Amino acid sequence: MGGKCDWVFGWSTTTHQLHQPILLSQSDVSYLVNYLWDDRKHWLQAMISYANPGLSGLMFIFSHYVAYVRDIQRNPIWEEIRNRVLELIYRYTLIADRDQLPAACAIADANAYQKTLSDIVPMQVDVEDSRAIIAAYIKRFSFDDALDMIKRRDPDVMLRFVPHAIDEGCQGLLSELLNHTIKYGWLYVLEEGDVDEGMAGEGMSDKLKKFIQLHFTSLLMLVKPHEPSSYRLEFSTKEQILNVAQAVRFGSKIWYVDSSSIHERDTFDIAHSRGYIQVF
Known part of the structure; x- marks a missing residue:
């Protein structure tokens, strides 16, 4: 999703785009995904109780990170990472503001897959x-x-x-x-x-x-x-x-x-x- 946008995050450079400062490093994204996943129950409760944060941009970075570990790193556990990211996106759609929902739903669609029993x-x-x-x-x-x-x-x-x-x-x-x-x-x-x-x-x-x-x-x-x-x-x-x-x-x-x-x-x-x- 989003095409070739590694350069926007500062993850790569091309001959056509200027080098961008790193928005979030891959290691930071990995840490955030695992941190939110491990505490996903309280993360949802916090969003319900205290605020409806605009996190569709963060969900997009998570989604692009899935593509990165699959296509660039060829990480053998990329499917596990995708599943965690997808559940975090689903949880976010439950509380997202209306102006955030179209993007959040599109990101969820981009990462959806056919499940077996x-x-x-x-x-x-x-x-x-x-x-x-x-x-x-x-x-x-x-x-x-x-x-x-x-x-x-x-x-x-x-x-x-x-x-x-x-x-x-x-x-x-x-x-x-x-x-x-x-x-x-x-x-x-x-x-x-x-x-x-x-x-x-x-x-x-x-x-x-x-x-x-x-x-x-x-x-x-x-x-x-x-x-x-x-x-x-x-x-x-x-x-x-x-x-x-x-x-x-x-x-x-x-x-x-x-x-x-x-x-x-x-x-x-x-x-x-x-x-x-x-x-x-």
Whole structure:
């Protein structure tokens, strides 16, 4: 990401650019990545409690460092470094200001990779960390900026992380998490669906297909983790989740957005999603 910009950081020189003072040395970047990773729980708590720092520039340097250790150093553990950097970026997107989010999400996209089952591991440090992650994700939906969310796609980026950070002790937050996620999903589908309707004969866009796959995979992972031993839903949690699903299916209203106005319209009947409910 960002092209050949080693010279901007002072990491290299070319015949076309003036030598720049080192912005952060590679060793300093390595130290920062490891320092924040080792204390990632308290780093997130500090950003939630005290400030929303503008760190998209630092996340970009981290991202470029991944490319540096992969392509220049040919470091055999570059994938481990990438995974740490990617989680730090995900954690930052949970609290980043709106003007920082587009850059942060683009950096996350640039470092994303296709995971296999063996790659999927719990990403929370402990139950307290999990609770902070879920609460920060839920808070994103309290800002009443659905239009901007759809354009930025920041929930899409967060959904690559949040379902992997659910601790058994946080089941009380699951129903609210699912409720916001489902509502955002419908908003996105309706908005993109209207775009698709204008593309006569071309069918559903690849963008919409990818979103639906990510969205429903994330929802499924929230209620049925891929490792049964990680946690089991309590009966009261199952009941709350079913209430959310029924509210979406029967007579609930959601907000549908187009370019000129906001309309209220009934939700679609999600009877075809029985498989989702039957995971219990």
